[in-house]
Amino acid sequence: MTPSRVAACEPLGPYVQVRLEPTFPGGEPGQFHMLRALSHDSFLARPLSAVASDASGVTFLCQPRGPALAALAQVGEDVEVLGPFGHGLDARAAGTAPLLVGGGFGVALLAPLARLLPQAELLAAFRDADAACAAELVPSAEREIALPPANVLDLLAARLPSASGVFAAGPDGLVRAVAMACAGAGVACQVALEAPMACGYGACYGCAVRLGGQIVRLCVEGPVVAGERVAA
Amino acid sequence: MNASGTLDPLAARDAGLAIDRELALLVTKTVTPLAREGNEAPRVCEVEGGMLNSIGLPNPGLDDFARTVLPAVRALGRPLVVSIGGFEHADYELACRRLDGEAGVAALELNVSCPNVKSGCISIGSDAGETEAVVRACRAATRLPLWVKLSPNVADLAAIARAAERGGAHALVLTNTLRGLAIDHWTLEPLLGGVTGGLSGPALKPVALAAVHICREACDLPLVGVGGIASGWDALEFLVAGASAVQVGSAAFKEPLLARRIREELVTLLAQRGLAGVGALKTTTLD
Numbered sequence: 001m002t003p004s005r006v007a008a009c010e011p012l013g014p015y016v017q018v019r020l021e022p023t024f025p026g027g028e029p030g031q032f033h034m035l036r037a038l039s040h041d042s043f044l045a046r047p048l049s050a051v052a053s054d055a056s057g058v059t060f061l062c063q064p065r066g067p068a069l070a071a072l073a074q075v076g077e078d079v080e081v082l083g084p085f086g087h088g089l090d091a092r093a094a095g096t097a098p099l100l101v102g103g104g105f106g107v108a109l110l111a112p113l114a115r116l117l118p119q120a121e122l123l124a125a126f127r128d129a130d131a132a133c134a135a136e137l138v139p140s141a142e143r144e145i146a147l148p149p150a151n152v153l154d155l156l157a158a159r160l161p162s163a164s165g166v167f168a169a170g171p172d173g174l175v176r177a178v179a180m181a182c183a184g185a186g187v188a189c190q191v192a193l194e195a196p197m198a199c200g201y202g203a204c205y206g207c208a209v210r211l212g213g214q215i216v217r218l219c220v221e222g223p224v225v226a227g228e229r230v231a232a
Numbered sequence: 233m234n235a236s237g238t239l240d241p242l243a244a245r246d247a248g249l250a251i252d253r254e255l256a257l258l259v260t261k262t263v264t265p266l267a268r269e270g271n272e273a274p275r276v277c278e279v280e281g282g283m284l285n286s287i288g289l290p291n292p293g294l295d296d297f298a299r300t301v302l303p304a305v306r307a308l309g310r311p312l313v314v315s316i317g318g319f320e321h322a323d324y325e326l327a328c329r330r331l332d333g334e335a336g337v338a339a340l341e342l343n344v345s346c347p348n349v350k351s352g353c354i355s356i357g358s359d360a361g362e363t364e365a366v367v368r369a370c371r372a373a374t375r376l377p378l379w380v381k382l383s384p385n386v387a388d389l390a391a392i393a394r395a396a397e398r399g400g401a402h403a404l405v406l407t408n409t410l411r412g413l414a415i416d417h418w419t420l421e422p423l424l425g426g427v428t429g430g431l432s433g434p435a436l437k438p439v440a441l442a443a444v445h446i447c448r449e450a451c452d453l454p455l456v457g458v459g460g461i462a463s464g465w466d467a468l469e470f471l472v473a474g475a476s477a478v479q480v481g482s483a484a485f486k487e488p489l490l491a492r493r494i495r496e497e498l499v500t501l502l503a504q505r506g507l508a509g510v511g512a513l514k515t516t517t518l519d
Contacts, residue, residue, distance in 0.1 A: 008398045034486070036486055041283075043278055043283055043433050043482075043486070044276075044278045044283060044486060045486045055436050068278075080486070080487075082486075082488070191516050196275070196276050196277065197276070198276040198283060198485045199283070199484075200246060200247075201244050201488065201489075202246070203243070203244060203484070203485060204237075204238055204243060204276075204285065204287070204482070205261070205270065205290055206236065206276030206287060207273075207275075207287060208273045208290070209273065210272060214269070215269045215270055221246075231357025
């Protein structure tokens with residue numbers, strides 16, 4: 001376990017950017033850490049993915065829906081950190097015209113990948129303009145934001161014929177639909193899935209997801225998986 | 233040692249955590265005769281005082297386990313306790329015969345107490361007659377020591393313990409999880425895909441401690457205590473209650489190397505009381 005502390009909190013729409021210092025390995029885009037705020041002392045840590053890391057700290061995007069996450073979003077909070085865990089997004093498969101497709105909170109996962117892929121275009125879906133603030137984290141010059149009734153899958157369909165690869169993160173229904181669309185178009189795709197996690201390192205068998213007719217541990221097989229496994 | 237179903241030492245190593253090095257014995261996840269997918273997600277949720285799990289015994293099945301998992305875990309160099317589960321007596325007997333004589337296996341832990349399957353396991357361990365019969369059948373099928381893991385969700389644990397002893401058990405593991413339910417405040421639906429699950433963590437500790445005490449009074453078998461252990465003090469309480477050894481489970485999820493801290497704290501606590509070791513507390517030990 002690595003001890004760290006919340007050095008700064010910056011609201012971003014319904015979310016909070018939480019910066020932990022001192023730094024620790026931030027991992028690859030799409031990997032995750034297990035974080036636990038010591039003042040709340042929850043029984044289980046919470047999985048979060050880093051949106052940025054540097055020599056002095058690591059930043060996460062947090063949606064403080066419950067007391068454990070709310071405690072994480074407090075400046076001065078002592079935090080225990082495990083990780084990084086899991087398989088991340090592989091930028092080597094991007095090609096010359098990659099697409100980053102994100103939904104809601106999942107857009108944060110795409111931020112560190114966007115720094116590695118300046119040529120990538122961001123297509124993001126949010127429930128409202130307030131939540132769309134999260135797109136500010138992704139430094140892609142080219143971007144399209146879909147707010148209801150617009151559908152990000154329509155934006156994707158228009159671009160798939162010229163895309164070299166797709167990276168998707170967000171609600172389960174969205175990323176599975178992206179995987180299906182990419183499979184149909186013959187475009188390589190990586191998706192970041194989510195599941196409730198108790199341990200993060202393969203011990204509890206709790207983070208079960210169905211991939212290609214099998215139930216697998218997401219912390220061991222993912223959280224980033226090849227799109228064809230999701231589309232199967 | 234770890235509680236069954238709370239450690240995959242190979243996956244932990246892949247994640248950079250050499251947890252196996254902190255444990256005297258490694259207890260495997262329960263293996264059943266045929267492969268099982270396990271229950272639908274969500275499988276875990278946090279509750280006041282711990283967590284609920286409805287994992288549902290996912291495993292590759294006995295043959296695949298013996299062929300691929302067992303050699304890989306054995307290569308870590310720790311003695312293994314293989315947890316076996318089933319839905320009828322023949323399942324346990326089959327596992328005993330298959331694993332009898334397997335190198336590296338120090339004991340078999342009979343899971344007659346998992347609450348997350350539709351039949352078998354806990355339905356066996358809730359009945360004294362069934363428990364005795366399963367243990368007796370297993371005793372005839374293997375020379376390996378048999379540890380019987382019991383459920384706290386029974387009306388007369390002493391009777392179950394005596395039944396296991398009559399059947400030929402070598403030790404009891406106390407306890408498996410308590411059956412529980414949690415409701416999602418957003419959806420007003422059960423939080424777990426399996427609806428109910430097993431409660432583990434601090435809330436289970438008083439129950440498991442009482443189980444150790446009850447079984448210490450009821451039978452002469454060595455006891456392994458498990459349930460909410462997260463510190464040297466917790467471990468010491470189980471030893472005082474009558475256990476000879478302890479298992480650590482869900483408390484390690486947030487602190488993977490917890491076993492090391494527990495051992496260090498326990499040594500300190502015993503030294504503070506002028507005791508040379510665990511043996512000075514107890515007269516019964518696990519061989």
